[in-house]
Amino acid sequence: MEGEVNKLIQLKMMGDKGAERTVESLSMMLDMNVDMKISSVNMVSLFTIPEIVGGDEVVSLFSQFSSTISGSMFCLLSPDDTKKLVSSLLGDLDNEGSDGMCDEMQQSAAEEIGNIITSSFVDVWADTFAIEISHDPPLFANDFADAIVDNVLVEASQSCDYVILFNSTLNVVNADINFNILMLPDPDSLQKVFDLFENVDL
């Protein structure tokens, strides 16, 4: 039992470091104050994840990472928050006339935010274990949150019913923009992660 608790504590520390690095990167990128509101790691049933993400329409920046450790990352924001964020980032590059769905440049800016967030989390894991982890360019999607996570959950359900879920909420202060960042390591990777923890001092 103590061993299992220690593993969760170690995972939580990794999740916190990833969230902290994300806060630094986003603050620099946006030139705004970004705070981490919540960072947690829990073992959850796959069937509860749709409930965790909710059924609202969201913009998702989805990326998969792979190497010794593989998995998926979702960065979820409301469509309104996405527009606010990319407008702020684009500045005079923004096409103020666009409404509704993000235009090509706005989508590209959002994807770059997703890229930096994914790198922030993945780099922490890679540097802690002195390994390389690659990730795909983020994919932009605008859909209902539970539909967005569905594909990943269907694949995960082939091998397990429970997953470790990292869940961080970040807030862009003064702009009231909230991110929900979900990281799901592949279940097969988790044992490798626990083996790697044996050789590091967190």
Add this chain to the structure above:
Amino acid sequence: MAIKLMIVDDSKFMRTLLKKVVVDEYTVVCEATNGIEAVEMYEKYKPDVVTMDIVMPEMDGITALSHIVQQDPEAKVVMCTSVGQEEKIKKAIAAGAKGYVNKPFQGPKVLQEIKSVLGA
């Protein structure tokens, strides 16, 4: 004589941002959106310096860098990427990268790195 620069990044936003940063100092002769295009365009345009992203579809930046350096061992490539992993940095340097800038970057830092690479 104008210094020719190639920008390689799958993100339209990042390419636009980089162009804004470099426009007063260098001539952007071409842009590539993935590693395969980067290798082809390097051969066609023979830029003096390249800014190269790592995370791209089709072919990643480190693989593209290896192909470019094989073509031209004197190639001057600055990796301009969100990836800050120690092992990736070592891999990029081993593949022939002459500089490395992490995103999000400050414009002056990118210019400084490019100048440093050109001056080396």
